[in-house]
Amino acid sequence: MGNADNITGWITFFIGLYAVAAGVGEFRRPGFWAHIVRELRASNALQFLTGLFTLVIGATIYLVNPWNPADLLAILISVLGAWIFIEGALILAFGDWFLNFAGKLMGSANRLWxxxxxxxxxxxxFAALVRLQV
Structure with missing residues (x-):
């Protein structure tokens, strides 16, 4: 269970789990990410919901994570939360352009990504487990 002392560690842990699962999903089904981007580009409703969800997740990470200028991991997680928020805002405001750009990135080097x-x-x-001393 998270508290103010270890929230950065827990956020880092769950972001790490997400990144591993997403990467494994792409390895298992090559083109999976590119297909998601194509489907998002084709649907205004999905663009809106994805943008809203991404914006809320980013804002939540940014607001919940404690700011500590002496803690590099806390700074990285706060910056990541801000970036996720900006990404959501970009999807809401410029979904067609942003997803076109994302599609080009996803289309060329899926295995690398x-x-x-x-x-x-x-x-x-690993960083989360060290932080949480598990």
Whole structure:
């Protein structure tokens, strides 16, 4: 259970789990991410819901994570929360342009992105476990 002392560790842990699961999903079904982006580009309703959900998740991470200038992990998680919020706002405001850009990124190097996702997820999980002293 999270509290003010270990919330950064728990946020990092769950972001790491998400990154590993997303990367494994892309490895299992190559083109999975690109297909998601294509479906989002085709549906205004999905763009709106995805943008709203992403914006809320980013704002929540940013607001819940304690700011500590002496703690590099807390800074990284706050910056990540802000970036996720901005990504949601971009999807809401400029969904067609933003998803076009994302589609180009996803279309060229899916295995590379999946590998990077798994690697960063493992690093995040390790950092979280060290932080949580599990």
């Amino acid at each position: 999946a590998g990077l996702s798994v690697l960063l997820g493992i690093i995040a999980i």
